[in-house]
Amino acid sequence: MNKHYKKNNIICYEQIQKEILMLVNEHKEYLYWHIRKIVISHEDTDKVLHTCIKIAYNNARAINNKLDLLKIATEKSIDFLKEKKENDFPNKNISIETILSNTLENDNLFQASDEETKLYAASLLLSENQRLIFNMKYFDNMDYSDIAQILEQSKESCQRTFLSALSKVEAILKLY
């Protein structure tokens, strides 16, 4: 009985994994751009994207929809940035925001007008939480309920954070 149970369990799990693969392929571009706005560099985005897909594939039972994928993508992007700071700048007292600003400045695949460059540069000066919420609300126009689910925060907290991020970005842009 145990062998049958195990066999059926494996077959069911393989089917779930196939469904996850379909879900990933359906939303791969959206995932890519979500990660790209966090890590900025295309090469880093590619690495993080493959990591996320592998995690989703190996934890197929826990993934139900696009929001679950975005949650993994957000967590892995943040982890990647922290690892990058530790590996590339181990002894230097440099912030992740500074690293990202340098990446943006030197990225050949970032082709923006002056205004857009200033806007993205200003968004990189926000704190980690503010920047995540600002990206999702301002650039992707996501609902607060979805943002709250991804970041595991309350809807009201996300709203407040976004408004403070928006006012901060406006203040920075006025300085330019």
Place this chain on the structure above:
Amino acid sequence: MSKIYNTAGNPFKVPENYFLNLEERIEEKLHNTEISSPKTSFIQIIKPYLWLTSVFVGLYIFTNILLNTKIDSEHKIIKASNIIPSDKEVKLSEHKKISNEDIIVYLSDSDIDSDLIISSLQEQNE
């Protein structure tokens, strides 16, 4: 919500045909790496039986404690009923059928001062 700038279009670009090849690359990477399937460990197999056993053991211990407290309380009631005196006042001599002579012999044999006995009796009479 008003846009700060009119950011029409995405300023971030990707290499040519990146998304076209992405699906193939994803599948290739997933098949090259080890794909984990759910492993049913020994503990997972015996977990439901362990749970059942613990339920029965818990029930057994609980009923034992309950029964023991009942028996103990019954024993206490029996003991208490032996200690509690009846409503009627019972004199020691009548209850135990001890004669006054026996009492006198006992008092004389013991080292109690006779003056003390007399003074206490007088106090009682008063």
